[in-house]
Amino acid sequence: xxxxxxxxxxRGESVYLDDxxxxxxxxxACVYDSxxxxxxxxxxxxxxxxxxxxxxxxxxxxxxxxxxxxxGILPDEPLLADEEVxxxxxxxxxxxxxxxxxxxxxxxxxxxxxxTLEIITDERIAFEKGSLIAPPKKxxxxxxxxxxxxxxxxxxxQTYSNGQEHxxxxxxxxxxxxxxxxxxxxxxxxxxxxxxxxxxxxxxxLPWHQIEVDVTRxxxxxxxxxxxxxxxxxxxxxxxxxxxxxxxxxxxxxEDMRMTGKRHPxxxxxxxxxxxxxxxxxYEAVFYQNAGASCDLSLPVLERTLFHCTNSYFIPxxxxxxxxxxxxxxxxxxxxxxxGPQGMFVIESAIAHAAEKLxxxxxxxxxxxxxxxDDEFPYGQKVVSEAEQSWHQADHKFDFNRLKSEAxxxxxxxxxxxxxxxxxxxxxxISFTNTRMNQxxxxxxxxxxxxxxxxxxxxxxxxxxxxxxxxxxxxxFSLSQERVKVHTTNTLRIANTSPTAASxxxxxxxxxxxxxxEKILERIKKVASEVLEVNSEEISLxxxxxxxxxxxxxxxxxxxxxxxxxxxxxLSEHGHYAPPGINFDWSTAKxxxxxxxxxxxxxxGVTVDCLxxxxxxxxxxACHDFGKTMNTAVDLGQIEGGIVQGIGWMxxxxxxxxxxxxxxxNALSTYKIPDVYSVPKEIDILPLxxxxxxxxxxxxxxxxxxPLMYGxxxxxxxxxxxxxxxxxxxxxxxxxFTAEKVLMNLYKNQxx
Ligand code: MTE
Ligand code: LUZ
Ligand code: MOS
Numbered sequence: 001x002x003x004x005x006x007x008x009x010x011r012g013e014s015v016y017l018d019d020x021x022x023x024x025x026x027x028x029a030c031v032y033d034s035x036x037x038x039x040x041x042x043x044x045x046x047x048x049x050x051x052x053x054x055x056x057x058x059x060x061x062x063x064x065x066x067x068x069x070x071x072g073i074l075p076d077e078p079l080l081a082d083e084e085v086x087x088x089x090x091x092x093x094x095x096x097x098x099x100x101x102x103x104x105x106x107x108x109x110x111x112x113x114x115x116t117l118e119i120i121t122d123e124r125i126a127f128e129k130g131s132l133i134a135p136p137k138k139x140x141x142x143x144x145x146x147x148x149x150x151x152x153x154x155x156x157x158q159t160y161s162n163g164q165e166h167x168x169x170x171x172x173x174x175x176x177x178x179x180x181x182x183x184x185x186x187x188x189x190x191x192x193x194x195x196x197x198x199x200x201x202x203x204x205x206l207p208w209h210q211i212e213v214d215v216t217r218x219x220x221x222x223x224x225x226x227x228x229x230x231x232x233x234x235x236x237x238x239x240x241x242x243x244x245x246x247x248x249x250x251x252x253x254x255e256d257m258r259m260t261g262k263r264h265p266x267x268x269x270x271x272x273x274x275x276x277x278x279x280x281x282x283y284e285a286v287f288y289q290n291a292g293a294s295c296d297l298s299l300p301v302l303e304r305t306l307f308h309c310t311n312s313y314f315i316p317x318x319x320x321x322x323x324x325x326x327x328x329x330x331x332x333x334x335x336x337x338x339x340g341p342q343g344m345f346v347i348e349s350a351i352a353h354a355a356e357k358l359x360x361x362x363x364x365x366x367x368x369x370x371x372x373x374d375d376e377f378p379y380g381q382k383v384v385s386e387a388e389q390s391w392h393q394a395d396h397k398f399d400f401n402r403l404k405s406e407a408x409x410x411x412x413x414x415x416x417x418x419x420x421x422x423x424x425x426x427x428x429x430i431s432f433t434n435t436r437m438n439q440x441x442x443x444x445x446x447x448x449x450x451x452x453x454x455x456x457x458x459x460x461x462x463x464x465x466x467x468x469x470x471x472x473x474x475x476x477f478s479l480s481q482e483r484v485k486v487h488t489t490n491t492l493r494i495a496n497t498s499p500t501a502a503s504x505x506x507x508x509x510x511x512x513x514x515x516x517x518e519k520i521l522e523r524i525k526k527v528a529s530e531v532l533e534v535n536s537e538e539i540s541l542x543x544x545x546x547x548x549x550x551x552x553x554x555x556x557x558x559x560x561x562x563x564x565x566x567x568x569x570x571l572s573e574h575g576h577y578a579p580p581g582i583n584f585d586w587s588t589a590k591x592x593x594x595x596x597x598x599x600x601x602x603x604x605g606v607t608v609d610c611l612x613x614x615x616x617x618x619x620x621x622a623c624h625d626f627g628k629t630m631n632t633a634v635d636l637g638q639i640e641g642g643i644v645q646g647i648g649w650m651x652x653x654x655x656x657x658x659x660x661x662x663x664x665x666n667a668l669s670t671y672k673i674p675d676v677y678s679v680p681k682e683i684d685i686l687p688l689x690x691x692x693x694x695x696x697x698x699x700x701x702x703x704x705x706x707p708l709m710y711g712x713x714x715x716x717x718x719x720x721x722x723x724x725x726x727x728x729x730x731x732x733x734x735x736x737f738t739a740e741k742v743l744m745n746l747y748k749n750q751x752x
């Protein structure tokens with residue numbers, strides 16, 4: 001089944017925030033933001049801006065009717081700066097004007113007097129100064145201190161991985177409309193409609209039932225709208241509350257890049273110990289996360305770094321510690337993988353370090369330490385492992401040795417181009433690590449014309465979740481896809497939603513839809529059995545017809561619905577789903593947090609141009625654990641997109657703040673994401689063959705985030721190619737591996 005949005009996307013008919021027709025009298029908001037990363041806000045002069053044409057209102061922190069607070073996890077984030085500013089880009093004032101241009105013009109006339117205070121942009125410096133978001137988190141298994149004594153080889157080092165700009169095609173934005181009795185209807189480009197509702201409630205003082213949030217779809221979120229859509233919706237809502245007019249704000253790209261947080265940069269220390277057979281016996285890591293100026297989602301991101309700090313490997317003795325360091329950057333936030341990729345980069349670096357010093361192939365160490373069934377993760381959960389299976393099936397299909405010797409042969413006869421190959425196994429846990437967030441609801445209406453309307457808490461952001469939900473309903477009722485419509489995500493139809501995140505959107509909302517549809521189906525079948533005078537178990541629905549056993553009857557789906565109505569049987573249901581068997585206890589740092597894990601093994605090949613430092617990704621070939629995919633095209637799209645985004649993070653995207661905390665990579669001219677020329681020339685995905693049952697919807701495992709981590713392999717493949725050219729250099733583990741860094745490393749300590 002094709003993605004249900006495919007046609008309207010191609011025709012430009014899909015509706016995003018900026019496509020919503022505006023009501024007459026709509027006003028436009030624009031934010032005046034701090035140009036200083038840390039300082040005392042002495043005064044704000046709005047006198048000149050107030051006089052500008054079209055300006056209706058200028059809102060400062062003191063004007064808010066509710067609390068000046070939008071922190072979702074810790075209350076440490078004001079909507080508008082009050083006494084201090086904490087990052088460049090922090091909103092100080094909201095200008096509301098009759099047109100977008102007028103609002104933007106007036107913003108330029110505002111002046112703020114700020115007394116600069118000490119600016120910290122580096123996570124290690126923040127750590128040294130004791131500037132932490134919260135006390136550290138720690139995972140311990142076995143006894144590393146004792147185990148290191150028995151190790152044959154021990155290696156220690158440092159790594160750094162930089163942040164990443166989400167660069168969703170649709171920037172952040174919101175449109176708010178006053179409704180009766182002081183309520184507000186909100187259109188928001190958010191992954192979390194309830195999060196928006198809650199934040200607006202805080203800053204306006206309105207109860208949740210006065211706030212309706214509606215989301216049709218996003219032009220991408222990638223985690224950047226899990227929490228950070230709230231501010232813009234709050235800004236519009238506050239303006240609507242104070243002016244009683246509809247208010248819209250759709251950020252310009254440079255505003256978005258400057259004012260919103262990104263993937264967390266991490267610095268880390270590692271210590272890895274191996275025995276003489278290359279088994280990893282002990283591993284210690286200390287992570288320093290650059291949280292930015294407030295908590296946002298930094299703490300759960302930090303936790304997921306710990307959950308994934310051993311990637312696909314079993315290590316009996318582990319001690320991992322993680323610090324969330326507070327700096328004067330925009331608050332960093334969720335980004336596909338949610339801290340997991342940052343943890344996995346460190347263990348991969350430690351293994352590469354060991355392999356290079358021992359003169360063995362990195363893949364040999366990786367393979368020897370893959371998770372086996374019933375091994376235990378450092379957090380206590382027992383593994384249901386596909387790690388070895390995916391490795392072997394990938395090897396069988398793609399022949400790792402052939403690919404490696406092809407590269408070696410090429411290198412032996414090529415002076416200025418070198419190839420590198422690397423293997424990247426992945427293991428990613430599916431569920432919000434905060435157990436209570438793993439729940440979802442779905443509202444299903446069957447109409448008397450035979451059509452079906454479904455609403456869930458899932459937000460469509462290009463990942464195809466609505467297509468999957470539609471498939472669930474169509475499958476259960478055995479209807480053609482035209483008879484089912486998945487509607488907007490709306491807090492009046494579905495309450496108390498978790499954000500669409502953690503790759504769990506399709507699972508949670510798909511199961512909730514399944515439950516709602518199954519309940520309706522059961523009632524309908526009972527009516528059919530009464531009318532047709534047979535047992536309910538003998539009734540089935542197939543392609544819009546009622547069957548008894550294997551024989552069709554005269555009864556159509558629509559006729560049957562008519563009978564249900566006559567008998568006054570409800571054709572609507574509100575399904576609720578909560579995955580069973582998950583728990584986690586932070587007092588012991590043990591539990592069973594994940595419904596299941598997604599595995600896979602990729603082999604990545606690159607070619608480096610050793611005169612220019614540039615590189616091309618020749619191929620990514622992977623055996624990936626889909627469980628049993630319910631939509632091959634959607635899932636392949638997710639894999640391709642995830643791989644390219646992961647490669648971008650690891651190789652070319654360089655977020656750059658200067659010492660004053662100003663974002664210098666603040667536009668597409670200074671921040672480079674993969675384009676059509678830099679994507680892998682070949683992506684070849686082999687589905688893992690497995691018949692294991694899992695908790696995923698229709699056994700189709702979550703696919704949103706895991707493939708991003710194959711991109712880490714590109715970093716190590718480039719490293720191999722650089723080493724083939726320059727053997728005199730032990731490279732730092734410093735991502736992204738930009739062409740500039742590649743060039744420097746090709747000639748570092750090099751005599752020729
Ligand atoms: N794919 C597209 N096209 N756009 C997106 O914004 N977000 C990713 C992933 N794939 C994203 C995407 C992230 S961060 C997550 S968590 C999942 O989709 C969320 O959707 P799911 O839970 O339905 O997989
Ligand atoms: N968001 C969240 C997430 O709140 N908790 C998670 O565990 C998570 N994991 C991945 C992506 N977003
Ligand atoms: Mo995705 S980082 O869970 O939105």
